[in-house]
Amino acid sequence: MSSTAAQSPSPAIALAVDLGGTKVEAALVSDQGVVLPGTRHRQPTGPLRSAEELQAAVDQVVTATLATLPADARLVGVGVGAAGPVDEEHGLVSPLNMPVWRGWPLRDNIASLVPEGIPVTLRMDGLAITLAEHWVGAAQGSDHVMGMIVSTGVGGGLILHGRTVSGPTGNAGHIGHVECGGFDDPCACGGTGCLEAVASGPKTVAWAQRQGFAGSTGEELSAAYAAGDEIAVAAVRRSGRALGQAIAAATSLVDLEVVAIGGGFSHVTPDLFEYAREAVAERVEFGFVTKVRIVPTGLSQDGPLIGAAALVHRADVLR
C-alpha cells in the first residue's frame, strides 16, 4: 500500500469518479482506501440524456467534490472508472447504454476541471473494482485475480502476475462476454450464450418469468428463492452454473487464483456462489482450474469509488 503520510504532513488524496449506466459519482478517497465523509456527490446519467447533459452531470459532481478538499490535503490525482467499452489510450468512453456518448473525451474533459498538472487516469470500471479487491478487498495477497460485478450487466477486470491487464484498447476483463457451453441465450453484443445474456439480474428474472415466475425484480427473486420457490431455485441455479462455467473458462485461459464477485445480483443468495463452485468442480481433470477460489466481494458499497481511487493510489499495479 502506498502511503506518503510518514513523509509528509499533508495526506495524499485521490479524486475518484465512477461513471455508471444510471449515475455518476465522485468522492475524495484517502491512500488507505477510505472515502472521506462529506465528499461524495452523485448525479443521474442514463440513456435519455443528451451528450451535453451527461457531461454537465460529470462536471457537477467533480467540481462539487473538488470543493470539499481539506485545506491540509494534497490532491495527487484523479481516477475515473467508466462503463465500457473505452479507448484507454485516448481517454474516450462509449458506454453501451449511453448511446449519445461514442468516443466521448471524458478523460480530457475531467482534466480541464482540476488544477493543471494533476494526472487523470481512466480505465474500465471492472478493472477499477478489481484493483480495489486487490488493494483492500477479498483478493488481497493474490497476484492472479479477476474482479466481477454481477448486476444489471456482468463485467470484470483482471490482475495477472501482479499487474492489471487492460489490453491494447483498454477493454480486457469483459467476462460477461465469455460464452457458456450448452447455453444459447442470444446476447446484445451479437454473441451466443454469453455469461451476461444468461446470468445478469434482469436476464435471470426474465428466464424465471418465462417459467411462470410472477415477480419482476431481483429482490422478488431473492425472496422467492429464500422461500424455496422451485422456479426461483431453478433460475438462480442456472445463472450460478453459468457463472461457474465462465469462471472455469477464464481460469483455463489465464490461470486465476481468486475471483471476487460483487454487484447487486451477487447478493440474491449465498447459494449463487455454491452453484458456481459446483460447475467449476466438474473440471475434474484440471487441478489448476478447480483450485480457483470464488468469493464474495470484500468491498463496501463504496467499491467502485475505491476502485477509481486505486487507479491513483495503486498506480504501481497499473499497466
Added chain:
Amino acid sequence: MSSTAAQSPSPAIALAVDLGGTKVEAALVSDQGVVLPGTRHRQPTGPLRSAEELQAAVDQVVTATLATLPADARLVGVGVGAAGPVDEEHGLVSPLNMPVWRGWPLRDNIASLVPEGIPVTLRMDGLAITLAEHWVGAAQGSDHVMGMIVSTGVGGGLILHGRTVSGPTGNAGHIGHVECGGFDDPCACGGTGCLEAVASGPKTVAWAQRQGFAGSTGEELSAAYAAGDEIAVAAVRRSGRALGQAIAAATSLVDLEVVAIGGGFSHVTPDLFEYAREAVAERVEFGFVTKVRIVPTGLSQDGPLIGAAALVHRADVLR
C-alpha cells in the same frame, strides 16, 4: 531479437526440447530462430511407455543433440516446451496422455544431462509456440497475442502487454477449455462445450462420422471438404465457428490483437479460418472483439522447437 554475435565470436545456441503426446524432439537452435541442420533427434513417447522409458527417450534425444554442439558455439540455455498441465515453479510435468508421468521432475532431470550452470527453462508447449509466433512467426510486432495449436487437441498460449502470461501454476493458455455457447459436447476435462471437445481434429471427424461420413482421418475429411461433400463442409464449418466463438470469448476477456493458429488440423482447409472469422464478426457491438486478426501460423514444422528455443533466446519476453 537478442543477439550476442556482435560481442562474441561464438554464436549463442539454445538446446530446444519439445515433449509431445506422441514424440519427444530436441535440436540446437540459433539466436535467429533457426534449427541447426543435423542436430535434431526424435524418440516416440505415448501412453504405453513406462515412466522410466519415457525419461530414457528424453535422455537419448537431449544427449544426442548436445553431442552435435559445434566446437565454436556457446550453449546458453535449455528450453523445454511440454504438453500440459505443468507445474512451472517446480519444473514438473503431468501430460494428460502420459498418465505414468504425474508431477514428473522433467526440468531437473534434463538439467542433470547438461553442463552445470546452464539454465533449463520449462513451460507449456502452447506458451512456447506463442513465443515463437511473436519472435519469428505470424505475430511479430504485436504485444497482445494468442498462439494456438489445433491438432489432436487444442492448446495455446498468451502474450499480453508484451510479456508471456503463464499464471501461478504455468497453465494459462488452455484455450481448448474455453467453452462455446450453444455447444454441449462433453469434454474429457469434465467441462461442457469446451473448444477442444468440439474442434480438435479427431472430434471434428467423429462428429462427421455421426452424420454419416465414411472416412476416419483429418486427411480424408480435408479431401472430402475439397470435393464439396456436404457432411464434411458442415463438420468443418461447425468446428470453425466454435474456434471463432472461443477466440471471441478470449478476446472479450484479454483484448487480443492477433491469434496465430497452427497444428495439423488447422490445415484441413483455409475456409476453417473464414468460419472462425464469421463467428467473431457476429459480435457486432464490440469493435474491440471484431478487431482481432485470426491468421495461420507463420512457423514451419520446426515451430515447437523454435518455441522451446525462444524460452532461452527471448527470455526478455518471459514472465
